[in-house]
Amino acid sequence: MTIFGARVSRYAAGAVLACGLAQLAATAACAADYDVGAIHISQPWARATPKGASTAGAYMTVTNNGKTPDRVNCVSSDASAECQIHSMTMDNGVMVMRPVEGGLEIKPGETVTLKPGGFHMMLLNLKHPLEQGNSMKATLKFDNAGTVQVDYPIAAIGAAAPGVPAGGGNMMQGGGMMGPSGGTMAPMKKQ
Numbered sequence: 001m002t003i004f005g006a007r008v009s010r011y012a013a014g015a016v017l018a019c020g021l022a023q024l025a026a027t028a029a030c031a032a033d034y035d036v037g038a039i040h041i042s043q044p045w046a047r048a049t050p051k052g053a054s055t056a057g058a059y060m061t062v063t064n065n066g067k068t069p070d071r072v073n074c075v076s077s078d079a080s081a082e083c084q085i086h087s088m089t090m091d092n093g094v095m096v097m098r099p100v101e102g103g104l105e106i107k108p109g110e111t112v113t114l115k116p117g118g119f120h121m122m123l124l125n126l127k128h129p130l131e132q133g134n135s136m137k138a139t140l141k142f143d144n145a146g147t148v149q150v151d152y153p154i155a156a157i158g159a160a161a162p163g164v165p166a167g168g169g170n171m172m173q174g175g176g177m178m179g180p181s182g183g184t185m186a187p188m189k190k191q
């Protein structure tokens with residue numbers, strides 16, 4: 001476990017440097033991949049928040065390459081007092097989100113994508129707004145694979161995906177009514 005952790009950290013540090021350079025050349029969000037145990041994490045990203053927002057959403061794709069189910073929880077983030085993983089479901093025509101009890105399950109061979117309108121990481125009690133072009137760090141804990149710190153590049157307010165501008169019907173998926181993703185309240189900004 002310790003060996004894995006060290007390897008992942010070194011990889012992440014290098015990747016973040018490369019990402020910074022890439023962002024100078026292009027405005028597209030740039031993210032590193034992470035491996036911890038049998039778990040692979042790709043395209044982590046977070047969404048910028050308007051001033052005064054108390055919550056923010058973060059997203060990623062998680063694949064379980066192992067032979068046993070695993071569960072992931074968000075332990076902490078450097079941008080907020082609390083970090084949770086939420087599900088989003090339709091309840092009587094209203095989108096409702098709830099913390100995923102006991103962690104989000106990733107079955108063997110399964111890939112789960114956290115994205116606006118679906119499963120997401122929710123940062124609660126933000127210490128500061130998330131600014132596009134910066135990044136946010138969060139610590140994830142997998143029941144089997146262990147703990148990994150992931151760097152989430154911050155995409156535009158209301159973005160549907162890294163590099164994809166707000167709008168085009170994605171506001172609905174963004175859970176604008178819920179506040180955290182800030183969809184409907186966010187000013188439309190072009191990069």
Ligand SMILES: [Cu+2]
Nearest residue numbers: 086097122180
């Ligand atoms: Cu949420």
